[in-house]
Amino acid sequence: MRLSACLIVKDEEQYLDDCLSSLSGFADEIIIVDTGSTDRSLDIARAHGARVVESAWREDFSFARNLGLDKATGDWILYIDADEQFDTHLADKSCLNNPHAIAATVSLQAAATLTPYDELRLFRNRTDLRFQSVIHETIRPAISAILERDHAATVTSTPYSLKHYGYEGDLTHKHERNKDMLLRATAKDPNRIYLWHALGECYMGLGYSDAAQQAWRRGLALVREGSSAPGDVLIYADLMSMQFNDETPVLVDMEPLHEEACEKHNEDPLIPWYSARGLLTTGEPDAALQKLNKLVALGPEGPTGAELGYDRRLFGEFSWALEGSCELARGCDSKAARCFNRALSANPDSVELRTKLHLANSRLAASELN
Numbered sequence: 100m101r102l103s104a105c106l107i108v109k110d111e112e113q114y115l116d117d118c119l120s121s122l123s124g125f126a127d128e129i130i131i132v133d134t135g136s137t138d139r140s141l142d143i144a145r146a147h148g149a150r151v152v153e154s155a156w157r158e159d160f161s162f163a164r165n166l167g168l169d170k171a172t173g174d175w176i177l178y179i180d181a182d183e184q185f186d187t188h189l190a191d192k193s194c195l196n197n198p199h200a201i202a203a204t205v206s207l208q209a210a211a212t213l214t215p216y217d218e219l220r221l222f223r224n225r226t227d228l229r230f231q232s233v234i235h236e237t238i239r240p241a242i243s244a245i246l247e248r249d250h251a252a253t254v255t256s257t258p259y260s261l262k263h264y265g266y267e268g269d270l271t272h273k274h275e276r277n278k279d280m281l282l283r284a285t286a287k288d289p290n291r292i293y294l295w296h297a298l299g300e301c302y303m304g305l306g307y308s309d310a311a312q313q314a315w316r317r318g319l320a321l322v323r324e325g326s327s328a329p330g331d332v333l334i335y336a337d338l339m340s341m342q343f344n345d346e347t348p349v350l351v352d353m354e355p356l357h358e359e360a361c362e363k364h365n366e367d368p369l370i371p372w373y374s375a376r377g378l379l380t381t382g383e384p385d386a387a388l389q390k391l392n393k394l395v396a397l398g399p400e401g402p403t404g405a406e407l408g409y410d411r412r413l414f415g416e417f418s419w420a421l422e423g424s425c426e427l428a429r430g431c432d433s434k435a436a437r438c439f440n441r442a443l444s445a446n447p448d449s450v451e452l453r454t455k456l457h458l459a460n461s462r463l464a465a466s467e468l469n
Contacts, residue, residue, distance in 0.1 A: 100192055101127040103173030103224065104185075107163045108132065109156065111181035112139040114264060118181050119147040124190040126177065132167045140181075158280055161230035168229065176224050177205075178238075182265030187258055194257050195221065201228070202242045203254035207261045213408035214401040219253070220261065232288060234280040235297055274304035285317075292318050296333045308347040312338070330406060335360035336369040343376060353377070368394055368402065368409050375421055384425035391425070394418045416445035420452060423459065432463040 104126035108115065122129060129149035133141060134156035144151050152170055154163060168176060175195055179185060195203060203221040208214070222228050222238060227245065230236040245251050281298040288294065295318030302311035318334040338356060341347040350356065357377060364370050375390035394414055401414045410417070423438030439456035446452060 100175065100195065101173040102175045102177060102192060102195075103128045103130055103171035104177045104179055105130045105164070105167035105171055106132070106179055106181055107134065107160065107167065108136060108140050108144065108181050109134045110136050110138045110140060112136075112143060114182040115140055115143045116147075117184055118179065119143070119149065121184040121186065122177075122179075125185065125187055125192070127173055128171070130167045130170050132163045134163055158283075159233040160280075161232055161236040164230040164236055168224070171224055173224055175221055176228075177221050179220065179261065180263065180265070183261050183263045186260045186262065189258065191258075194254055197252060197254060199250075199252045200254045201225070201245050201249075201251045202238075203257050203259075205257060205259040205261050207263065207408070209263045209408045211264075212410055212412065214405065214411055214414075215260065216405045216408045217255065218261075221254075221257070221259070232291070232294070233284050234277055235284065235294060270304060274301045277301050278305065285314075289317075290321060292321050292328075292331060292334065295321070296337060299337055306346075308341070308344070312341065312347070312350075332360070332364040332367045332369055333407070335364060336373060339370075339373040339377070342373075342380075367407075368397065368413055372413055372417070375418075375425075379421065379425055379428065382428070384428040388422065388425050391418050391422050395422075412445070416442045419445070420455070423455060427455070427459060427462075432459050432466065435459040436463060 102125065104122050106118070106129070108131050111118075119129060129144075129147060130152065131144045131149045132152045132154055133144070134154055141151060150170065152166060154166055157163070164178065175192070177185070201223045202219050204217040205220045206215045207218040207220070209216075219239060219242060222242060225245075228238060228241045230238050231240055242253070246253070277297075278301050281294060281301055284291075285294045285298055295314050299311040299314035299318070302308070302314060315334055315337045319338065322331045322334055335356065338350060339353070339360065341350055342353055357374060360370050361374060371390040371393045375387040375394075378384070378387035378390065395418050397414050399411065399415050401409050401411065419438050419442040423435045423442065426432070426435035426438060436456060436459040439452055439459055443449065443452045443456065
């Protein structure tokens with residue numbers, strides 16, 4: 100069995116060598132579609148023996164991805180980004196030997212602060228498996244069509260994982276680049292809910308909160324029209340998050356929106372988190388603590404087998420800090436101090452946590468004097 104790793108590259112010298120090195124022993128060939136690099140990316144690619152296809156950037160990620168697939172000669176495809184690294188303890192590909200399997204998942208950690216989740220990154224080299232959408236390109240519809248038509252299978256237990264390193268720091272430049280492509284994508288595929296989530300995030304990143312809310316409202320309308328899916332929780336979380344942003348208006352329908360989110364996605368960590376924050380602000384710390392208990396019970400790594408990546412701090416620092424605020428509101432200063440100390444152990448440089456710990460300790464000392 101031969102495997103082709105396919106990448107899109109433009110000015111990725113910061114990451115590319117580590118990415119290609121991580122594929123050694125696993126990928127039998129590397130196909131790189133370069134869309135106009137002016138740095139050392141091409142030299143790095145060729146030093147690793149990659150086959151380079153140079154193509155002008157058409158503001159269409161699917162076009163570039165599919166161009167790479169057209170050149171691949173392996174039996175299987177791994178699609179990977181230049182700012183990702185592939186990790187496998189063994190170069191063994193035997194888990195892909197199932198003759199009925201057309202795709203397989205890998206464990207993806209999309210950022211250092213996020214929990215990993217399973218994503219379809221491996222699939223057979225077939226002409227009917229091609230990407231769709233100019234941005235946030237996806238191969239899922241093509242895979243789903245074959246699964247339904249041919250009763251094929253996916254491999255969901257593989258030893259492979261990917262780590263992504265490109266979502267750190269100021270992302271304003273990415274939001275500026277992505278906005279027009281997202282508008283084109285939503286115009287072409289207005290029923291894809293994830294695109295409305297992404298467009299809203301883009302607008303928020305650029306400071307356009309009203310436009311962000313409009314995008315998320317479009318996504319919410321689609322969620323309400325269709326059957327519930329796990330990824331739909333992002334739309335609810337997007338809108339609920341506006342309640343805690345000083346630069347956005349309070350949503351007039353926050354209470355019914357919250358009830359709807361709890362009814363449909365109460366097991367998803369995002370909903371208990373935003374519920375707990377909201378309950379504390381409305382003077383219900385006991386109810387907020389019940390919500391937080393669900394998050395802390397998941398452990399520091401969060402849920403297993405999830406379809407989304409979550410901020411790890413939800414299951415540690417953030418929940419401990421919010422627990423502390425709840426205990427302060429309940430007048431349980433000793434418990435509050437323990438919670439803030441625990442949160443500080445995860446983030447010792449936090450001025451806010453130190454201030455809250457000082458408040459808890461001061462109140463505790465005052466009560467002991469009385």
